Amino acid sequence: xxPVHRTPQRTAPGDHALxxxxxxxxxxxxxxxxxxxxxQLESAIEQGALAPGNLLGNEVDLSVRLGLSRPTVRQAIxxxxxxxxxxxxxxxxxxxxxxxxxxxxxxxxxxDDLEAAGQRPTTRVLRNERIPxxxxxxxxxxxxxxAEVTVLERLRRTRGRPVxxxxxxxxxxxxxxxxxxxxxxxxxxxLRSAGLTLHSARQSxxxxxxxxxxxxxxxxxxxxxxxxxxxxAYDDTGRAVEYGSHVYRASHYAFEFQLxxxx
Amino acid sequence: xxPVHRTPQRTAPGDHALxxxxxxxxxxxxxxxxxxxxxQLESAIEQGALAPGNLLGNEVDLSVRLGLSRPTVRQAIxxxxxxxxxxxxxxxxxxxxxxxxxxxxxxxxxxDDLEAAGQRPTTRVLRNERIPxxxxxxxxxxxxxxAEVTVLERLRRTRGRPVxxxxxxxxxxxxxxxxxxxxxxxxxxxLRSAGLTLHSARQSxxxxxxxxxxxxxxxxxxxxxxxxxxxxAYDDTGRAVEYGSHVYRASHYAFEFQLxxxx
DNA sequence: AAGTGGTCTAGACCACCGG
DNA sequence: CGGTGGTCTAGACCACTTT
Numbered sequence: 001x002x003p004v005h006r007t008p009q010r011t012a013p014g015d016h017a018l019x020x021x022x023x024x025x026x027x028x029x030x031x032x033x034x035x036x037x038x039x040q041l042e043s044a045i046e047q048g049a050l051a052p053g054n055l056l057g058n059e060v061d062l063s064v065r066l067g068l069s070r071p072t073v074r075q076a077i078x079x080x081x082x083x084x085x086x087x088x089x090x091x092x093x094x095x096x097x098x099x100x101x102x103x104x105x106x107x108x109x110x111x112d113d114l115e116a117a118g119q120r121p122t123t124r125v126l127r128n129e130r131i132p133x134x135x136x137x138x139x140x141x142x143x144x145x146x147a148e149v150t151v152l153e154r155l156r157r158t159r160g161r162p163v164x165x166x167x168x169x170x171x172x173x174x175x176x177x178x179x180x181x182x183x184x185x186x187x188x189x190x191l192r193s194a195g196l197t198l199h200s201a202r203q204s205x206x207x208x209x210x211x212x213x214x215x216x217x218x219x220x221x222x223x224x225x226x227x228x229x230x231x232x233a234y235d236d237t238g239r240a241v242e243y244g245s246h247v248y249r250a251s252h253y254a255f256e257f258q259l260x261x262x263x
Numbered sequence: 264x265x266p267v268h269r270t271p272q273r274t275a276p277g278d279h280a281l282x283x284x285x286x287x288x289x290x291x292x293x294x295x296x297x298x299x300x301x302x303q304l305e306s307a308i309e310q311g312a313l314a315p316g317n318l319l320g321n322e323v324d325l326s327v328r329l330g331l332s333r334p335t336v337r338q339a340i341x342x343x344x345x346x347x348x349x350x351x352x353x354x355x356x357x358x359x360x361x362x363x364x365x366x367x368x369x370x371x372x373x374x375d376d377l378e379a380a381g382q383r384p385t386t387r388v389l390r391n392e393r394i395p396x397x398x399x400x401x402x403x404x405x406x407x408x409x410a411e412v413t414v415l416e417r418l419r420r421t422r423g424r425p426v427x428x429x430x431x432x433x434x435x436x437x438x439x440x441x442x443x444x445x446x447x448x449x450x451x452x453x454l455r456s457a458g459l460t461l462h463s464a465r466q467s468x469x470x471x472x473x474x475x476x477x478x479x480x481x482x483x484x485x486x487x488x489x490x491x492x493x494x495x496a497y498d499d500t501g502r503a504v505e506y507g508s509h510v511y512r513a514s515h516y517a518f519e520f521q522l523x524x525x526x
Numbered sequence: 527a528a529g530t531g532g533t534c535t536a537g538a539c540c541a542c543c544g545g
Numbered sequence: 546c547g548g549t550g551g552t553c554t555a556g557a558c559c560a561c562t563t564t
Contacts, residue, residue: 030541032551032552032553033552033553034552034553052501053501058529058530058531059530059531060530060531068553068554069553069554069555069556070554070555070556071334071552071553071554071555072552072553072554074531074532075552075553082345084462084463087462087499088530088531088532089530089531089561089562090530090531090532090560090561090562091529091530091531091560091561091562091563092529092530092531092561092562092563093529093530093531094530094531097462097463097499097501098497098500098501098502099462099463099497099501099503197524198524199347199350199360199362199523199524200347200360200362200521200522200523200524201521201522201524202519202520202521202522203518203519203520203521203522204517204518204519204520205468205490205517205518205519206490206513206516206517206518207470207488207489207490207513207517208488208513208514209487209488223486224472225470225471225472225488225489225513226470226488227468227469227470227490228517234361234362236350236360237361238315238316238360238361238362239361240362250469250470250471250488251471253469254467254468254469254470255466255467255468255469256465256466256467256468257465257466258463258464258465258466259463259464259465259466260462260463261460261461261462261463261464293560295532295533295534296533296534297533297534321548321549321550322549322550323548323549323550331534331535332534332535332536332537333535333536333537334533334534334535334536335533335534335535337550337551338533338534351549351550351551352542352543352549352550353541353542353543353549353550353551354541354542354543354544354548354549354550355542355543355544355548355549355550356548356549356550357549357550
């Protein structure tokens with residue numbers, strides 16, 4: 001990341017970058033109007049047509065220009081404010097945020113993270129079987145002790161080097177997890193394509209020294225610092241869908257994310 | 264955390280727990296009506312008057328009962344959906360989410376975290392001075408190399424034991440940071456009370472072994488696993504407000520947080 | 527004083543889900 | 546089919562910020 005010394009960027013008063021932007025709405029489309037507008041504003045920001053600091057122009061004018069009601073325009077703007085792309089100030093206007101916003105922390109899988117980073121991840125499934133839940137797993141998944149759960153142990157590599165050892169538990173009745181599919185994609189992707197909509201997760205991120213077994217698997221020295229993550233994910237009915245206990249090679253991986261402060 | 268084996272909880276059709284709940288609005292209050300409503304619903308959920316799985320009752324009835332317009336009621340409900348407390352399903356209704364939602368990951372300080380956990384944190388300021396920015400700090404804060412920045416080194420303890428070593432850099436012109444106030448409160452609290460509104464932050468969480476100096480400060484052995492966090496925080500004009508490089512004793516601290524999946 | 531976003535109203539029609 | 550949330554309209558008044 002290189003430092004960027006911005007010249008203070010201001011729009012001339014009364015003018016705004018949006019006025020010269022073509023905004024087209026398709027009222028026959030099934031896509032909501034506010035969403036069409038939000039998408040166009042977002043891409044204008046991404047492509048620099050709306051530069052950081054630019055004022056958006058007031059909502060009333062915009063709604064007149066587009067032939068939309070003001071609440072609809074507000075809904076579009078609100079969605080971008082929620083994403084952190086815009087800032088509204090009463091009495092001032094709506095501005096494009098200066099700092100580059102990357103995606104906020106998501107409930108994404110390591111697989112997606114690595115793939116997005118252009119590193120072709122591979123997975124070796126070390127274990128994939130159904131067992132009765134031990135006490136700790138039962139507690140995490142909120143199922144009775146001894147209930148059948150699927151246990152999954154996977155070793156993830158990128159560019160030939162091991163990056164993480166992943167241990168996951170899922171309520172067995174939830175879905176089938178064929179080993180060959182697990183080796184070609186991420187667990188979370190499989191959950192989504194099985195129609196499970198994840199709603200929330202509780203995570204804990206820590207660190208500890210590698211055990212002998214972990215060291216051997218991950219090609220590290222015993223006692224080397226490992227990043228650990230435990231996570232229980234829930235669907236929108238509140239069912240626990242997955243409990244994972246992962247260790248990452250700290251020398252090869254760190255969690256990076258963007259946080260947004262909600263007012 | 265103890266496992267809770269929930270009995271499937273369903274409201275009788277046509278009935279909903281909200282109907283017996285007193286909801287009072289004060290139209291003379293400066294607090295927006297949608298916010299008054301949201302607050303009351305939220306506390307009803309927290310206190311169990313609205314149990315997980317309960318249907319909220321449809322929006323139209325609720326708006327009639329309260330003498331509000333439907334958009335206003337929707338705005339209240341939307342704010343709770345955004346917080347992860349409620350789930351809306353078209354054709355079904357609005358339900359209280361089953362799983363207990365803790366606060367999502369916030370741009371909070373370690374100080375606040377510890378204090379919220381009931382552990383009285385103490386801070387010793389090891390260094391508090393103004394220096395010219397080195398290249399890496401200048402890059403992180405997006406200021407010219409050599410610009411004056413405040414450097415802060417603090418050792419945080421809880422229950423007499425060291426927990427973290429915190430190193431922070433701030434653009435010097437931003438605010439005064441008297442050492443005595445730093446020892447009695449958190450940095451982020453000071454930023455907020457100085458009128459700075461934080462907007463976003465980029466974080467990176469990793470791990471590594473302790474150096475000899477860190478080991479001595481933190482009462483660990485050399486090479487012991489430490490949790491590391493680097494963060495640059497921005498205000499809503501996009502200015503970098505703070506760059507921090509922290510190390511935590513992994514044996515005493517982990518990051519815990521709740522993630523919400525936004526649809 | 528003028529202009530901005532923040533809140534609120536009283537309707538309307540549509541899309542989706544369940545029985 | 547009836548009931549639900551999802552979208553949308555055309556206004557209104559208020560609170561705040563800047564000039």
